[in-house]
Amino acid sequence: MSDKDPLEFDDTLLDEELVYPDWFKLSLGDLNDDIDEAREQGKFGIAVYYGQKRCAYCEKFFEINLTDGSIQHYLREKFDVIPVDIWGIEEFVDTNGNTYTERELALRYDTNFTPSLVFYDRKGKPVYRLRGYYPPYQFRAVLHYVAEGFFRVEKFRDYLERAEPSLFFTSGDLIERDFLMTPPYNLDRRKQSSNKPLAVIFEQGSCHACELLHSGPLMQDEILGEIAKMDVVQLNLFADTEVITPGGIKTTANRWGKDLGLFYTPTVILFSPGGKEIMRIDSVVQFYRLWGALDYVNKRVYDRGIDYQGWRLQQRETIE
Numbered sequence: 001m002s003d004k005d006p007l008e009f010d011d012t013l014l015d016e017e018l019v020y021p022d023w024f025k026l027s028l029g030d031l032n033d034d035i036d037e038a039r040e041q042g043k044f045g046i047a048v049y050y051g052q053k054r055c056a057y058c059e060k061f062f063e064i065n066l067t068d069g070s071i072q073h074y075l076r077e078k079f080d081v082i083p084v085d086i087w088g089i090e091e092f093v094d095t096n097g098n099t100y101t102e103r104e105l106a107l108r109y110d111t112n113f114t115p116s117l118v119f120y121d122r123k124g125k126p127v128y129r130l131r132g133y134y135p136p137y138q139f140r141a142v143l144h145y146v147a148e149g150f151f152r153v154e155k156f157r158d159y160l161e162r163a164e165p166s167l168f169f170t171s172g173d174l175i176e177r178d179f180l181m182t183p184p185y186n187l188d189r190r191k192q193s194s195n196k197p198l199a200v201i202f203e204q205g206s207c208h209a210c211e212l213l214h215s216g217p218l219m220q221d222e223i224l225g226e227i228a229k230m231d232v233v234q235l236n237l238f239a240d241t242e243v244i245t246p247g248g249i250k251t252t253a254n255r256w257g258k259d260l261g262l263f264y265t266p267t268v269i270l271f272s273p274g275g276k277e278i279m280r281i282d283s284v285v286q287f288y289r290l291w292g293a294l295d296y297v298n299k300r301v302y303d304r305g306i307d308y309q310g311w312r313l314q315q316r317e318t319i320e
Helices: 031-040 056-065 069-078 102-108 136-147 156-163 208-215 221-227 253-259 287-298 308-319
Strands: 045-051 079-085 091-093 099-101 116-121 126-131 198-203 231-236 242-244 250-252 267-271 277-281
Touching (some): 031 045, 031 079, 031 091, 091 102, 099 102, 221 287, 231 253, 250 253, 277 287, 287 308
Parallel strands (some): 198 231
Antiparallel strands (some): 045 116, 116 126, 242 250, 267 277
């Protein structure tokens, strides 16, 4: 496994296109056939990999996670990995029998952030989606969670809390910033809708990724310019801090995080001025990914019926 920090990298588009690992399985376009082949080999099922040819997060996934011998061995033993280009036009038959282009399939599974993986069991049922890039220890835990069937009896956060207790309830203060709202945290937007979108950042103490977020993207003028257009709240994911959610529910940060299924810090959840969740980044994030999400929400592109991927595609076509 590489000794590079899996959390530190430049997320600008790569100069050269990525090449899939030679053990990825190139599908003939019918996921049902792919699952049949995986089942015949005694595997749990398939993992559909959603990526982009010049995605820095995908490169990190290949360089860090997939060069870990134990991860690669377990992944190949339990799954056939089928690659999909989220901008592609090749057609795939999903296990529901319907035909989609690669882009349509990516939208169907809400794979806004690459790399994403959707795991199917040997009956063709999609049982778990992992969206975005995660460090090896969390990715390895996801593989075990799915392949050993724990998804049938518990949420991934509960499984991870048992399997990797050191990741939870760490001590230490959160990083203070001038743009953060102060308590009490009444985020109810039902009757007192703000004219600003809301960003809720879930963090924890002694969090390396949180430190990198604050010392990197959240120090950049472009990001701070977008943050200034929002109400921004910072919550400790494992604390009993009282909060009223945008939907008006009185709870604590810890309970709210559990209800949202959060297990990674930092997680950034973006809400409309009226309190509707628009999108979340609950995986590794660098400058361009964060800036793109903030810009999309601040411009209220979603009100025009344009999904995030479609909006990004429009931007790419304009630039090129």
